[in-house]
Amino acid sequence: MKIGMIGAGGIAIKLADTIREMEGFENYAIASRTLEKAEAFKQTHAFMKAYGSYEELCQDPAVDLVYIATPHSEHLKNMELCLKYHKPVLCEKAFTGNAKQAKDILARFEAAHLFVTEAMWTRYLPSRKILNDLLASGVIGKPYLVDANLCYPNKAHVRLNDPSLCGGALLDMGIYPLTFGLMVYEELPSQIYAQCKKSETGVDEATVGILTFREGQQAIAFTSMLGPADRNGHIYGDQGYIEVINCNNPERIDVYNANHELIRSLGVPSQISGYEYEILECARCLKEGLIESPVIPHKTTIDVMSIMDRMRQQMGIIYPFER
Numbered sequence: 001m002k003i004g005m006i007g008a009g010g011i012a013i014k015l016a017d018t019i020r021e022m023e024g025f026e027n028y029a030i031a032s033r034t035l036e037k038a039e040a041f042k043q044t045h046a047f048m049k050a051y052g053s054y055e056e057l058c059q060d061p062a063v064d065l066v067y068i069a070t071p072h073s074e075h076l077k078n079m080e081l082c083l084k085y086h087k088p089v090l091c092e093k094a095f096t097g098n099a100k101q102a103k104d105i106l107a108r109f110e111a112a113h114l115f116v117t118e119a120m121w122t123r124y125l126p127s128r129k130i131l132n133d134l135l136a137s138g139v140i141g142k143p144y145l146v147d148a149n150l151c152y153p154n155k156a157h158v159r160l161n162d163p164s165l166c167g168g169a170l171l172d173m174g175i176y177p178l179t180f181g182l183m184v185y186e187e188l189p190s191q192i193y194a195q196c197k198k199s200e201t202g203v204d205e206a207t208v209g210i211l212t213f214r215e216g217q218q219a220i221a222f223t224s225m226l227g228p229a230d231r232n233g234h235i236y237g238d239q240g241y242i243e244v245i246n247c248n249n250p251e252r253i254d255v256y257n258a259n260h261e262l263i264r265s266l267g268v269p270s271q272i273s274g275y276e277y278e279i280l281e282c283a284r285c286l287k288e289g290l291i292e293s294p295v296i297p298h299k300t301t302i303d304v305m306s307i308m309d310r311m312r313q314q315m316g317i318i319y320p321f322e323r
Contacts, residue, residue: 001283002028002048004057004087006078007069008041011092015067016045018275025279028064031057054078058085065282067119068092071159072166073321076101079116083108088115090282094171097319099305106298115286117278117293118301122179124277127250127268131235134242135184139255139264141239146184146219148177148233148247151206154225161201164320168203170196170308174223179304180233180247181211181219188303189213194311197226202317209311249274 003019005012008030019025027047032038035052042050051057058066058081068078068091075096082089083105095118096102109116122128135143150173154160160167189211196204206224213219222229233247240263245252255264271277285293292298312318 001064001279001286002026002062003065003067003279004029004031004060004063005047005067005069006031006054006057007074008032008037009069012041012067012069013045014273015069015275015279016041016047018273019279020046021272022276022279025283028062029057029060054081055085058082058087063087065090065279065286072171073097073164073319076105079105079109082116083112083114086112086114088282088286090117090119090278093118093120093175094166094308095301095305097166097171097321099302099309102302102305106302110291110298113291115282115291116298117282117285118296119278120175120179120296120301120304121275121278122176122248123183123296124281125250125268125271125274126277127244127253128183130253130266130268131183131242131244131250134253134255134266135235139239140235140237140241143184143235143237144217145236146181146217146234147221147236148180148219148244149222149229150174150176150231150248151222151224151227151229153227155199155205157225160225161199161203163202166319167201168199168205168207168317169223169225170204170207170311170317173225174207174209174221175304175308176248177221177223177233178209178211178219178307180244181221182304182307184235185213185217185219187213189219189307192307192310192314194314196315196317197224198315198317204312204315204317207311207315211307 029049031051038050191212196207
């Protein structure tokens with residue numbers, strides 16, 4: 001499978017390095033806003049083609065799948081371009097700037113019977129099944145509380161401080177702990193509470209969200225670009241609890257009983273980076289003629305965007321394109 005990438009930033013580098021180690025997949029084409037940057041990326045990461053515009057890449061008939069790795073604010077326009085040339089898409093999270101954009105573009109892909117999915121990579125990881133099996137076994141009883149965090153010292157990052165690029169901690173990092181909680185309960189929250197600390201530019205630089213579900217279960221998610229945190233996630237049940245070391249890319253899963261005694265410690269399968277699983281899922285879906293992945297259905301993408309919209313509304317975070 002020949003992969004074309006739109007955007008030559010850090011996340012594209014990670015996926016390109018991953019694909020180089022995958023059998024049957026090829027770093028085929030890279031497109032950036034300037035040909036010079038695309039050519040440099042091509043040489044460094046062993047791509048076959050370099051394009052100085054996104055449209056040129058989409059016009060290349062050899063591209064089997066387009067991976068979109070631009071800022072959140074650009075995803076809608078990038079996907080519209082892929083739709084124009086009937087190219088299947090793997091689009092980075094957050095999928096769009098808001099739920100309205102997500103609903104619109106997903107409906108158009110569905111009408112065209114064209115595959116598109118969100119690169120929310122934690123949903124594709126094998127550790128997800130390990131967690132689901134543990135919960136289904138009843139080893140910790142009925143979950144009543146989830147907490148998770150993802151924080152990095154990213155305050156100096158220009159893109160994250162730019163409201164016009166949908167900057168801030170929530171869409172970039174907060175989506176991970178939010179997703180962690182949603183994957184445990186597998187339902188939409190009935191109540192949402194959110195609070196943030198705003199930066200000088202008006203984006204959220206530290207955010208806390210509390211989700212309450214139908215039977216009173218809760219999920220607490222927090223994220224910040226002010227400094228590091230342990231990145232761990234916890235699932236508390238009435239008979240014990242689970243600790244996930246690094247909820248963003250699980251390294252180990254520990255299970256404790258009600259007396260705080262470690263009763264199981266599970267490793268996760270070896271991997272290249274973890275990003276390979278979203279590529280493998282795209283290949284499977286395309287082979288089977290699917291237009292969405294059952295791992296992250298289109299409705300799920302819209303639901304998560306809607307939750308973050310509600311959080312932003314409470315925090316008074318409005319992007320320029322929404323005004």
